[in-house]
Amino acid sequence: MTARSKEEVVQExxxxxxxxxxxRVIARKGIGATTVQDIADExxxxxxxxxxxxxxRDELVEKTFESAISRLHGRIDEALEAExxxxxxxxxxxxxxxxxxxxxxxxxxxxxxxxxxxxxPQQQRKQQRQCDQYRTRIVKLAALFEEAMQKGEIRxxxxxxxxxxxxxxxNAIIVERVMEENPPPAEDDVDLIVATFLxxxxxxxx
Amino acid sequence: MTARSKEEVVQExxxxxxxxxxxRVIARKGIGATTVQDIADExxxxxxxxxxxxxxRDELVEKTFESAISRLHGRIDEALEAExxxxxxxxxxxxxxxxxxxxxxxxxxxxxxxxxxxxxPQQQRKQQRQCDQYRTRIVKLAALFEEAMQKGEIRxxxxxxxxxxxxxxxNAIIVERVMEENPPPAEDDVDLIVATFLxxxxxxxx
DNA sequence: TTGTGGGATGACCGCGTGGTCATTTTGTTA
DNA sequence: TAACAAAATGACCACGCGGTCATCCCACAA
Numbered sequence: 001m002t003a004r005s006k007e008e009v010v011q012e013x014x015x016x017x018x019x020x021x022x023x024r025v026i027a028r029k030g031i032g033a034t035t036v037q038d039i040a041d042e043x044x045x046x047x048x049x050x051x052x053x054x055x056x057r058d059e060l061v062e063k064t065f066e067s068a069i070s071r072l073h074g075r076i077d078e079a080l081e082a083e084x085x086x087x088x089x090x091x092x093x094x095x096x097x098x099x100x101x102x103x104x105x106x107x108x109x110x111x112x113x114x115x116x117x118x119x120x121p122q123q124q125r126k127q128q129r130q131c132d133q134y135r136t137r138i139v140k141l142a143a144l145f146e147e148a149m150q151k152g153e154i155r156x157x158x159x160x161x162x163x164x165x166x167x168x169x170x171n172a173i174i175v176e177r178v179m180e181e182n183p184p185p186a187e188d189d190v191d192l193i194v195a196t197f198l199x200x201x202x203x204x205x206x
Numbered sequence: 207m208t209a210r211s212k213e214e215v216v217q218e219x220x221x222x223x224x225x226x227x228x229x230r231v232i233a234r235k236g237i238g239a240t241t242v243q244d245i246a247d248e249x250x251x252x253x254x255x256x257x258x259x260x261x262x263r264d265e266l267v268e269k270t271f272e273s274a275i276s277r278l279h280g281r282i283d284e285a286l287e288a289e290x291x292x293x294x295x296x297x298x299x300x301x302x303x304x305x306x307x308x309x310x311x312x313x314x315x316x317x318x319x320x321x322x323x324x325x326x327p328q329q330q331r332k333q334q335r336q337c338d339q340y341r342t343r344i345v346k347l348a349a350l351f352e353e354a355m356q357k358g359e360i361r362x363x364x365x366x367x368x369x370x371x372x373x374x375x376x377n378a379i380i381v382e383r384v385m386e387e388n389p390p391p392a393e394d395d396v397d398l399i400v401a402t403f404l405x406x407x408x409x410x411x412x
Numbered sequence: 413t414t415g416t417g418g419g420a421t422g423a424c425c426g427c428g429t430g431g432t433c434a435t436t437t438t439g440t441t442a
Numbered sequence: 443t444a445a446c447a448a449a450a451t452g453a454c455c456a457c458g459c460g461g462t463c464a465t466c467c468c469a470c471a472a
Contacts, residue, residue, distance in 0.1 A: 032238045036430060046451040048432080057430065145407075154407040157398055161379055165402060168378030169371035176370055192367055200406035201351075201360040201368065242460060252421045254462080263460065 015053050018043050019064040027107060031061065068107060069133055072100050077140065086148045087198060091190050094170060098186045101174050108175055138163045154198075166197055221259050224249050225270040229313060237267065274313055275339055278306050283346065292354045293404060297396050300376060304392045307380050314384055318377075344369045360404075372403055 021043035025034050036057050040047040054060040079093035101108055141163035148154045170193055177183040227249035231240050242263050246253040260266040285299035307314055347369035354360045376399055383389040 035428085037428095047430090048452065049450055051431070052449075152409060155401075155409055157401070157407070158394075161382065161395065161398055162402065162407065164378040164382055165375035165399065169375030172370040172374030173367055176367065188364075189367065192363055193371065195361075196363070196368065196371060196406070197402070198406045198408040200402070200404045201363070202404040203358060203361055241458085243458095253460090254421055255419085257461070258419075 011053075015063075018045075018050060018053060018060065019067060022060055022064040023068065023104070023107060026061075026064075036060075066133070068104065069111065072097070072104075072111075073133070073137060075100060076137075080140065080144055086144070086153055087194060089144070090194055090197075094190045094193060095186055097170070098174055098177065098189065101178055108171075108178055112171075112175070138167055141167060169193070169197075217259075221269075224251075224256060224259060224266065225273060228266055228270040229274065229310070232267075232270075233313060242266075271317075272339070274310065275317065278303070278310075278317075279339070279343060281306060282343075286346065286350055292350070292359055293400060295350070296403075297400055300396045300399060301392055303376070304380055304383065304395065307384055314377075314381055318381070344373055347373060375399070375403075 018039070022034075022039050025038045025042050029038065036050060037047055039060070040050055043050075050060065054063065075096045076093045079096050080089050082089060082092065084092075138160065142159040145154065145159040145162050149156050149159065173189055173193060177189065183189075224245070228240075228245050231244050231248050235244065242256060243253055245266070246256055249256075256266065260269065281302045282299045285302050286295050288295060288298065290298075344366065348365040351360065351365040351368050355362050355365065379395055379399060383395065389395075
């Protein structure tokens, strides 16, 4: 029992540290330019070692992406499913997303890049799942809006497209923050997004 | 004179047809997976021929991107700089963008992919210009918002971030349209975007 | 018809990659 | 300490890419 779990722990640690290294390298060089050798160097192991834990390069990248993205989505969903008004929940989820990307360095590159799968149609099978994760994100957001529409909190319109607009608009600002050396307080950007989205920018002439 | 222009015409035609082929292949396979041979096959010429007109693969992709993007931005700027209210100008520019991406098939892949340059820092020099084109787009939009703020048409806030939010939110919906087999009328999506952006989604309880 | 010049060709090359596996190192048990 | 199993290594291979260039082709002038 103890021995068994020990092996598992070591194995899990290795896998985790390889994925961490993968994240760091991809964040620095981009997915296309990242070689298996780069990752091995970053992790301080030989290239061959990587193939003891992952079938091939694709699996390494895929697993790395999946574990990171599910951490992100977990934190966001938690906020969206909490008690409170739509505004409160949106604010909290935005704060968490911003926090996550700040901690995870330039993980957004991986995040963005995976949304538009490349390669021949055969290769795209694998990436479909990751694309689906993004879509799931949007669908959940859309469900939230749908709910708010039924409660009469917000205007009736196409919830899915609304979710797309919100999610991508938000991403743009998060990406900008990641590139900036001294981004403004997270609250400022959250204010801007939520205010624009909920009440628009037009000044009402009454 | 005639001879000279004839050569030029032939040359220009070749360049154009190579760029067209490049667009088609990249739209189909993605930038990373597109080889020079693919493009040559698509254009119906030998691989070597491409190097008579373009220094290397990067130049081909870059030039292709630049000519397409400046066509797009030209049409959008025209709309944004026209006479009329902010709403009218935004609507017209959105219509044109949607129109453009419909005509240009899946050019958006190229458009999106170029925003996040990959490769080693040395290679990123080239792509900087293309990144700048995107930034220019945002800056112009921000200037428009700035102007509207001074006129008192819209609330005061960070114009640049507002432009980011708007542009990317819009992109998301355009991308969605491109993927859909039967997208709704362009006007519907324009309505959704403009209404959300100008007046928000919250129902005012007065 | 023949000669000529420049555009077009595709076999070829070097390189860097992902992936393999015989060998070495490490850790454990008797 | 010795014997053994498992994990790690990195030299090595095959492949496909971007890019080159000796050769070919053909429009057109003489």
